[in-house]
Amino acid sequence: MSIQNDVIRPQGQSPRERLNERLAPVTAFLAAHRSLSVLIGMTLVGIALPLIILLPPFSTFQSSSAWLNNFTLAGVYILLALGLNIVVGLAGLLDLGYAAFFAIGSYAYAFGASPFSGIHIPFWPMLIIGALVAMIFGVLLGAPTLRLRGDYLAIVTLGFGEIVPIVFKNSDTYTRGTNGISSIYPPELLGYRFSTIELLPFYIVMLCIVAFAMILIYRLQDSRLGRSWMAIREDELAAASNGINTVTTKLLAFSLGASTAGLAGVFSASKLTFAGPDQFIFAVSFTVLAMVVLGGMGNIWGVAVGAFVLYMIQNVLLKGLNQFFDIIHVPIISDINFIQYQFLLYGLALVLMMLLRPEGLFPSKRRRQELHTAEAGGDEAVTPADEAGGVLS
Amino acid sequence: MDISVLTQQFFNALTLGSIYALIALGYTMVYGIIELINFAHGDVFMVGSFTAMWLLTVPLSMHGSIENPVLLAGVLVLIFAVVMLAMGIVGVIIERFAYRPLRNAPRLAPLLTAIGVSFILQNIIQVIFGSSPKRTPQIFANNVRFELFGASISYLSVFIFLITLFLIFALQMFVGRTRLGRAMRSTAQDREAAQLMGVNINRTIAVTFFIGSALAGAGGVVYGLHFGQIGFTIGFSAGLKAFTAAVLGGIGNTTGAALGGFFIGFVEVFSGQVGLFRWSEAMVFAVLILVLVFRPSGLLGQPTAERA
Secondary structure (H helix, E strand, O other): OHHHHHHOOOOOOOHHHHHHHHOHHHHHHHHHOHHHHHHHHHHHHHHHHHHHOOOHHHHHHOOHHHHHHHHHHHHHHHHHHHHHHHHHHHOOOOOOOOHHHHHHHHHHHHHHEEOOOOEEOOHHHHHHHHHHHHHHHHHHHHHHHOOOOHHHHHHHHHHHHHHHHHHHHHOHHHHOHHHOEEOOOOOEEOOEEOOOOOOHHHHHHHHHHHHHHHHHHHHHHHOHHHHHHHHHHHOHHHHHHOOOOHHHHHHHHHHHHHHHHHHHHHHHHHHHOEEOHHHHOHHHHHHHHHHHHHHOOOOHHHHHHHHHHHHHHHHHHHHHHHHHHHHHOOOOHHHOOHHHHHHHHHHHHHHHHHHHOOOOOOOOHHHHHHHOHHHHHHHHOOOHHHHOOOOOO | OOHHHHHHHHHHHHHHHHHHHHHHHHHHHHHHHHOOOOOOHHHHHHHHHHHHHHHHHOOOOOOOOOOOHHHHHHHHHHHHHHHHHHHHHHHHHHHHHHHHHHOOOOOHHHHHHHHHHHHHHHHHHHHHHOOOOEEOOOOOOOOOEEEEOOEEEEHHHHHHHHHHHHHHHHHHHHHHHOHHHHHHHHHHHOHHHHHHOOOOHHHHHHHHHHHHHHHHHHHHHHHHHHHOEEOOOHHHHHHHHHHHHHHHHOOOOHHHHHHHHHHHHHHHHHHHHHHHHHHHHHHHHHHHHHHHHHOOOOOOOOOOOOOO
């Protein structure tokens, strides 16, 4: 891209374009070395966040350990959003029960490392085991449904997301039912035992896991497999005609997404030292979906930022608004529980986003073009009715 | 399991099946015509049940049973008419603003707005009526029952079954015998060809949403009458089961959806009867998976499964 810009230089340039051009070598370098740019980016963000919260508007709002706690848990949601982005953003499959795989990862760690089960497998191998277990369930669920039309996956995952917490809730003998499994062992590293009071180690581990996941997903996206996902997303029939095995490719996207949720589940269980069925209700799947859509389906950094921002709005800003209006006593507004409106806002955001800016706040270039072909191409856009004749009898 | 329990449960299953059948009809009609899983449909049903509850308690100020049969019939007709009309309009509004602008967009887009609308409806009801379950006045006297094989059956369950049959029959007549019904069938088969033949596509789709949502509204009324207690989350699991019913019957097929609804009702009630009460939802889900694996076109549907 940078070479073309040098050759064809438009006459009137806006300051923004000039800035873009100045930065072109940097962006080109970062685009060519994505793993490195992720590492640099995550290191900078990782150092900046704990420093920013020491400054006035943030430091007066809540203690630095509360902030660090929020950041670490936001990391869990970033991981979930990154994983769901593989399924929804890259492969264009709608998974509405994503929290189920999160639950499976959490319970896998709870079974593998808690006094309740009497087993103690260390945290680090459990990260891989949890991801693998979630992946196996992803394959088991995906294999029969991914052969069918895309919409069926949405409803099957919706059902799966509903059933998994019920199974954990009802199998009291193995999971302690609604009480959940508590005092799960936290991680250990070289003899150092993580504790729930000391938050910085958890924060650093979270950063590393997120950075690792981002690098992995970037490399997947740029690989042959990633291109196949996008081809299927854009036109499944054309992709199949070009020799892509659509079922296997979709299954890989679905199960890799599931394994990322499993990873997030293991970390979350070790951080909270708890796994219970109420952590994995449908609202979690919906929140993660909103994060992916708002951040910009298909754009890895966009999704990560979207997840971070939504998590902070949900867990810091809305609570803060409640406290704020409680203190200053504005007659009607003080009675409003802002947290209650959270899902109304998500729902509205989702609808408005799809209507007005379907590519999300931080779109990926390719996805944006694709989502706007209908407007540009007009008649060329294939209507669903063309693809498969419906029946109504 | 003796005969009296069996009879009792048979009628319970029939009632539950009626509710699922009424919701499933809307799913199947909408899917048949625009190939969209309308995730908000279960919540339209939920809004219908709340509208019925509100109508009974606030404008009609009913609190107990109505003994006078003429008055009871009048109230029932009024409730069904108002709720069905209101939900029909809600359905048309949803279609107009959330689905119509996205008719040519990638498939994912309307699915996402559908799930968004579902959450909007839930949250509106939660904010208006609160999170705790609400009681629907039991206008049917509970003690008016008849004996059958040693089981005591309430007239309410018979009424629910009959009104469901009536609505299914009316829908069949409408789709099969009227001009608008023909327009619906032709739009479902080939939208462009139908348009070329002079069918007003937008109006036909709006009518489909109106009828489907009205039927879900009727399901909501029935739910309130039968269970006596409603909450803002009932649309979720009822919607999931009704969708399973629609898939089981063969999506796009209205007779299939009705039969599927009754089948799911029976699965749920009788799995509860054999001691799997806590697993009834899992059983329904297992049915969905089995149907998708072994007969994705459903019992009465045409094979359209392998298409992308």
